[in-house]
Amino acid sequence: MRTVILLIFYLIAIILVSPVLLVLWAVKKKDPVLNIGKWVMGVSRLILGLKIEVEGRENVDPAKSYVYMANHVSFLDGPLLFYVIPQRVRVILKKSIFRIPVVGAGMRFAGFIPVDRKRISSGKRSIDEAVQAMKEKGYSFLIFPEGTRSRDGKLHDLKRGGFFLAVAAQVPIIPITIKGTFELMPRGRIFPRRGKIKVIFHPPVDTAGKTLADIPALASQVSLGMGT
Structure with a gap:
């Protein structure tokens, strides 16, 4: 029953989010992407029975921009x-996602940045665009430096793109460790189990x-942090 309720909720959310995003942006709300994201996950948390514990929030200065790097399971x-x-967070995403009708247009409008992973020139343009967004709009960026979800729940080698971004922008990197999501919803599972998550x-x-x-050296330092 929980699965059916969540599926209905997500379908309604997908239909409603794009026009709501446009309306909120038009009236200049604080950050519609942040507000919608928190609302969707907040409702999902209640439906799914997820308990979320956060540690180390004092390490984040809301007045600064960061590149957040997290394990991805x-x-x-x-x-x-x-x-x-x-904070106001944006993501650099693979270009194919932006071809999805409505979703792609909404993401581009909201400040998410496409990248063609097969073209070096595309990667450079995406980094330049992200640096500009940090300086002009105060955004932070979220990166999953492994590049894809881990199949075994372990931390794997970190790709360098996120580090190029952090160095180009001269902003700090905040390593993030996520615990519990692999057990609740590993790769291949459609809906999560109930349980506890720690960030x-x-x-x-x-x-x-x-x-x-x-x-x-930065990659080694961040990898060490994420693995703890």
Whole structure:
């Protein structure tokens, strides 16, 4: 019964979110993406019986921009982080998602950035666009540096794109550890089980004065944080 209720809820949310987003933006609400994300995940949490614990929120200064980097083990991870991160957050997403009717247009309008992972020039343009959004709009960006969801729940090698972004913008990186979502909704499962999720915000990793040559060391430091 919970699954049916949640499915109906998501279908209604998908239909309503795009026009609501446009209306909220037109009247200049604080951040419709943040508000809608928190509302959708908040209702989902109640329907699913999820308990969410957050640790280390004091490591986040809402007045600063960050590149958040989290482990990725479940479809729940993205909505979860939009729910718990206390800032205006955007994401760089693969270009194919933006081809989905209505959804793609809504994402582009909301400030999400497309990237063609097969083209280096596209990656550079996406990073430049994200840096500009941080400086002009105060956005932070969420990155899953493994590049895809882990099949075994373990942390795998981190790709470098998010580190290029953090160094280019000269903003701190906040490593995030997500615990529990793999057990509740591993890759391949359509709906999650009931249970507890824990999100840990680790201390920021400074990138001030860092260059591309420092990225391997930054990646090691972030990987160490995410793995704890």
